[in-house]
Amino acid sequence: MTIGKDTIPVTEIVKREVSETPKYDWPLEVGEKWKYENSWTSQDGTTGTQSQNAEVLSYQxxxxxxxxxxxxxxxxxxxxxxxxxxxxxxTEIWIYAPAVKNFIKLTQNQGDFHYVEELIEYSKPE
Structure with missing residues (x-):
């Protein structure tokens, strides 16, 4: 996956996260709620944290x-x-498709920042 000048191997994106507070709490079920927490370091050395309440709203x-x-x-x-x-x-809305093993759309509102990312092309692995 290419984001700007960065290339991230899809194997890294779909790798299951081992955490007490994971991004996705498997198995996903409508109505399920959990806490997601993450610490990170960007390429310029800036460190940060993210703390979110998550809820599965639908499967459709x-x-x-x-x-x-x-x-x-x-x-x-x-x-x-x-x-x-x-x-x-x-507030983030992630649309996660099990067949793709990744999100197919992300809408993020963070302060005055609004960001949308969407899958534009996909082919099944053979």
Missing amino acids: EETVEAGTFMAYTIKYTGKTTNSRGYSANE
Whole structure:
């Protein structure tokens, strides 16, 4: 996956996270709630934390530019802070498709920042 100038191997993205507070709490079920917490370091050395409450809202067909997939809609609400004094409340909606083993759409509102990412092309591995 290419994001700007960064290339991230898909094997890293789909790797199951071992954590007491994971991004996805397997197995996903509609109505399930959990806490997601993450600490990170960016390429420029900035460190940060993210703390969110997660809830699976639905499991249904979702259509993006790459096609139509059965997918979970997961809502995350919480806060992100970093070592440069940044702090913002955030809401994220992740549309996760098990067939793709990844999210197919992400909508993020963080302070004044609004970001949308969507899968535009997909082919099944052979």
